[in-house]
Amino acid sequence: MTLTPSHIIEYLYCPRFTYFEYVLAIPQYEERKYKVMRGREVHTEKLEQNKAYLRRRIGAVERYNDQYLTNDLLRGKIDEVLKLEDGSMAPLDYKFAMYEDKVYETYKTQLFCYAWLIEACFGCEVNKGYLVYTRSNNKLIEVPILPSDKQLVKECAREIQDIISRNFFPKATKYKLRCVDCTYRNICIK
Numbered sequence: 001m002t003l004t005p006s007h008i009i010e011y012l013y014c015p016r017f018t019y020f021e022y023v024l025a026i027p028q029y030e031e032r033k034y035k036v037m038r039g040r041e042v043h044t045e046k047l048e049q050n051k052a053y054l055r056r057r058i059g060a061v062e063r064y065n066d067q068y069l070t071n072d073l074l075r076g077k078i079d080e081v082l083k084l085e086d087g088s089m090a091p092l093d094y095k096f097a098m099y100e101d102k103v104y105e106t107y108k109t110q111l112f113c114y115a116w117l118i119e120a121c122f123g124c125e126v127n128k129g130y131l132v133y134t135r136s137n138n139k140l141i142e143v144p145i146l147p148s149d150k151q152l153v154k155e156c157a158r159e160i161q162d163i164i165s166r167n168f169f170p171k172a173t174k175y176k177l178r179c180v181d182c183t184y185r186n187i188c189i190k
Contacts, residue, residue, distance in 0.1 A: 015170035
């Protein structure tokens, strides 16, 4: 089984997401959430629109739209993979969100996963990624990506595979406020 960036994000939020959803097969029903559904629509719309001005600002010399990439542990669909003037590459991801002077960890983690996939599939270095906040007039934010960031998602992928293959019940998150609105709060042993 290959994982997605969502698996990594859920695992970092609480390792028990992996257990409940992928060992016990209890779904979260995220399709019912408005922002998830609207975000999927925005991705489709943005992939069809010409955003050449953003790419020129970044220094992109080539782009690959709607790329489905995979390696031994991870798979994902990237809105755009950009080849930059310096020979490196970068993921660009559209977000149906307002920019509030902060880049959420979930968005960063997704870019880290994409960086790992791009390096594995294209053989080019990735040291930054880009987010476009569609509800903030397509505000473009550059996110640095360090080797340690890519290593973190690789380690998480291995740990997730271990939970699934061994039917292992991991420790819950140490951040108990996350439990308040968790899908699994009624069945989780704290």
